[in-house]
Amino acid sequence: MRAVESTDVPAMIRPAGPRAGQSTPRVKLVAVVGARPNFVKMAALLRALSSTSTAVAIDVVLVHTGQHYDVAMNTQFFAQLGIPEPDICLQAGSGSHAVQTATIMLRFERVLDQVAPDCILLVGDVNSTIACALVAAKKQIKVVHVEAGLRSGDRAMPEELNRLLTDQLSDRLYVTEPAACLNLRREGIPDDRVVFSGNVMIDTLLTHRDRAVPAxxxxxxxxAGPLAEAGYAVVTLHRPSNVDDGGALSRLVQVLDQIAHDIPLVFPVHPRTRQALQAAGLQGFLDQPDVVALAPLGYFEMLGLMADATFVLTDSGGIQEETTALGVPCLTVRENTERPVTIEQGTNTLTGTDARVIRQCVRDILETGGKRGRVPEKWDGHAAERIVADLSRWLCAGGGSR
Incomplete structure (x- = not known):
C-alpha cells in the first residue's frame, strides 16, 4: 500500500474475477473505503467482484481514505474480513467535517487524474462517501452508491446530509430496503437508476457467522467469563447527539446505571465516547462491577458478543441491521432511524433517550424475551452478487445516461 499526500499516486490495478482468455471489454473501477462500517460492506462487494462471472471485465483499485486512521484496528478488520491491502491510502486523518472532507477531496482528485477510472464504487454515508462522490461527479466519472436511499429525516445528523447529496450525485443506486426506493423517488431520482439489491452488510455477517469469536x-x-452463562446486554454509543453533549451523556449514563442493576452491561467503548465520559467526569461509570468496559473490538469478537446477548442497546445504524439478522432484540437510543425495516420487520425498537421509555423496554425484554422479528427481503447473503451482476451489465451498456 502506498500513501498519497501530493501527486505520488500509484496505479496498482487488481483484476477482479476470473479473466483468463477473456476478450470482453475491460473497465476500471475505484472502490472507496474510509471507516470501519465501510470495510464490512466493501468486503462483500470485493469478494463478489473477484468471484462472479460478469458481462464486462472489471479491474479494481481499492482506495482507503484514512478517515478511520487507527492502523491496528483497520489492519485487524481487513485481515478478519479478507479485504486485500488497499492500493492507495489517502491518510486523511481527523479534523472537522469541513477539513476532513476537503482533505479527502484534494487527495482523491489526484487519484482520479492518474488512475482515470470509468466509475467509482461508494458505500454508506460517511464523509469519505460524499467527498469522493463530489470529486468524481464534477470530473464526469460515473458514481455508484451502495446502501442508497436511507433517510432518518434529521438533517442535524451529518450522515443524513452525506446520504442526500451522495444520492443526488450517483448514477447507479443500490438499496437495502423498499422504503429507500420510495425516498429516492420522492427526491426526483428516476426509477431506472435504482436497484433493490439487498444488504451487503448482512452478506458479510452470514459469510463469517461461523467464525465469530464466542462471547x-x-x-x-x-x-467476566461467568456473564456468558448468566446473561448480559451489549451497549454501544458514539453518536454526537448522545456523547458530545455532557447533559445528554449524563442522562444516558444514569439510565444505563439503573439497567446494570437488572442485567450486566458489556460496553465496548468508542474512543470518542471514552473521551466524552472523561470530559464530563463520568468515567467512574465504567469502573462499577456490573459494567464490563472493553476496548473497541474486532469484527469477529463483536459479532460473537452480539449474537449471544440478551439484547443490544445502541445508537449505531449498522448494529440495528446486524441484530435484526441475528434475531437479537435491539434498543436504539435515538429519536429517529434511517433503517425503518429493522423496526417494521426486525428486532429493533426505537426508544429515543427518555429514561422511562428505555427502562420499560428493558423490562419488557427481560420479562418476555423481546422482539425476534424476521429477516427482511433480500437479506439473504447474496446482495453483493446481485450488485456485481447488475453493475457489470450496466457498465457493458455504457453506464446509463443523465
Whole structure:
C-alpha cells in the first residue's frame, strides 16, 4: 500500500474475477473505503467482484481514505474480513467535517487524474462517501452508491446530509430496503437508476457467522467469563447527539446505571465516547462491577458478543441491521432511524433517550424475551452478487445516461 499526500499516486490495478482468455471489454473501477462500517460492506462487494462471472471485465483499485486512521484496528478488520491491502491510502486523518472532507477531496482528485477510472464504487454515508462522490461527479466519472436511499429525516445528523447529496450525485443506486426506493423517488431520482439489491452488510455477517469469536472467550479475556452463562446486554454509543453533549451523556449514563442493576452491561467503548465520559467526569461509570468496559473490538469478537446477548442497546445504524439478522432484540437510543425495516420487520425498537421509555423496554425484554422479528427481503447473503451482476451489465451498456 502506498500513501498519497501530493501527486505520488500509484496505479496498482487488481483484476477482479476470473479473466483468463477473456476478450470482453475491460473497465476500471475505484472502490472507496474510509471507516470501519465501510470495510464490512466493501468486503462483500470485493469478494463478489473477484468471484462472479460478469458481462464486462472489471479491474479494481481499492482506495482507503484514512478517515478511520487507527492502523491496528483497520489492519485487524481487513485481515478478519479478507479485504486485500488497499492500493492507495489517502491518510486523511481527523479534523472537522469541513477539513476532513476537503482533505479527502484534494487527495482523491489526484487519484482520479492518474488512475482515470470509468466509475467509482461508494458505500454508506460517511464523509469519505460524499467527498469522493463530489470529486468524481464534477470530473464526469460515473458514481455508484451502495446502501442508497436511507433517510432518518434529521438533517442535524451529518450522515443524513452525506446520504442526500451522495444520492443526488450517483448514477447507479443500490438499496437495502423498499422504503429507500420510495425516498429516492420522492427526491426526483428516476426509477431506472435504482436497484433493490439487498444488504451487503448482512452478506458479510452470514459469510463469517461461523467464525465469530464466542462471547465466553471475549468475556473471559476481560475477567467476566461467568456473564456468558448468566446473561448480559451489549451497549454501544458514539453518536454526537448522545456523547458530545455532557447533559445528554449524563442522562444516558444514569439510565444505563439503573439497567446494570437488572442485567450486566458489556460496553465496548468508542474512543470518542471514552473521551466524552472523561470530559464530563463520568468515567467512574465504567469502573462499577456490573459494567464490563472493553476496548473497541474486532469484527469477529463483536459479532460473537452480539449474537449471544440478551439484547443490544445502541445508537449505531449498522448494529440495528446486524441484530435484526441475528434475531437479537435491539434498543436504539435515538429519536429517529434511517433503517425503518429493522423496526417494521426486525428486532429493533426505537426508544429515543427518555429514561422511562428505555427502562420499560428493558423490562419488557427481560420479562418476555423481546422482539425476534424476521429477516427482511433480500437479506439473504447474496446482495453483493446481485450488485456485481447488475453493475457489470450496466457498465457493458455504457453506464446509463443523465
Amino acid at each position: 465466553a472467550q471475549t468475556l473471559a479475556a476481560a475477567g
